Amino acid sequence: MTSSLTIKKDFPPLKNDLILRTLKGETVERPPCWIMRQAGRYLPEYHEVKNGRNFFELCQDAELASEVTLQPIRRYEGLIDAAIIFSDILVIPQAMGMNVEMIDGRGPVFQHPIRTVQDIEDVLNYEVALEKSLLWAFDSIRLTRMKLNGEVPLFGFIGAPWTLLVYMVEGGSSKIFRFVKELINTYPELIHKLLNKITDVAIEFLCKQVVAGAQLLQVFESWGGELSSMDFDEFSLPYLKRISETVPQRLKEYGVEDKIPMIIFAKNSWYALDKLCGLNFDAVSLDWSWDPTYATKINNGRVTLQGNLDPGIIYGSEEIISKKVEHMITSFGGGKRHYIVNFGHGTHPFMDPEKIRFFLQECHRIGSQ
């Protein structure tokens, strides 16, 4: 088995570097396009490969995970400018000793969520060994890079510390966030220790994904909007800041010569946009609550913006999809600089893949004008 610590340099040469040039701030011929959750349940070919398998079993099989990662790239040939490795944000809690299963129709379920001081201490005392527990993730990235054959660059990703804490405490998806709110408002100091540990693991995992072959990175703060502005400043922002500053430093220590671009997606955290643009990320991904013109003004040229149409437009007519794509791209300044097309959040299982093709084609057509 290959060691995850060796930087592999003989991957096939990259043929499409549009998203990398955009993230460097260059003026480009059209905005790069990719879609959150571009692989997965809306694609019939995904169900064929999954074939009743357990979700994490699929992630951990490098051959199958790389196949699923490539499916949207193949189906939408030439329309998608980046691949994202097929995995999940919850692999970090797993690497921190927690048992997580993915139940069809219900989502993630933790066997023993963190609910008490002792539970927190147990996770703090757990010795994380990423190279052992997540070896499959690094193998999967390496194999996917080979199979991509340089068509498009490959994203690695993590869940941000606050979002991971939510799952680790709630034990799965939540609507009222009762348990995590109880803990942050009862034992803030201990929670900070835990968030710091999650952050350490997240930084190592991001770096090791790059060492394995990831060419750009996205951090998902999907539950950012569940915090008040004041609590976001305390329980999310400092950890995002540390990730954005430490990953580039650590990558140099790992011997990675290229600058690896990093994107932050903090869903519904509208009050934090100015602060997020001031961190050391190269791009900020916006959910659909944002008016692109207003977001562009707040950003004031500091980072690349990504987003942000409501994925729900895919249920609509082609005429309205075109109209909204046009509005999006124009409002982001025409898309030739500092802009990446995406939805404001992921695809849904019910979406028609051919409507998504139409959306991508329109982004190319309008973005090239």
Ligand code: 1CP
């Ligand atoms: O059996 C299945 O097919 C399960 C569906 C599924 C898929 C396809 C899950 C379960 N995860 C994934 C893959 C996944 N998850 C990817 C790679 C695929 C791609 O993007 O093309 C990525 C980047 C994620 C990230 C992820 N997982 C996030 C952050 C992005 C977001 O949507 O906000 C989150 C919150 C999760 C948790 C998660 N994974 C899966 C479920 C059902 C959930 C819970 C969602 C919730 O709490 O509402």
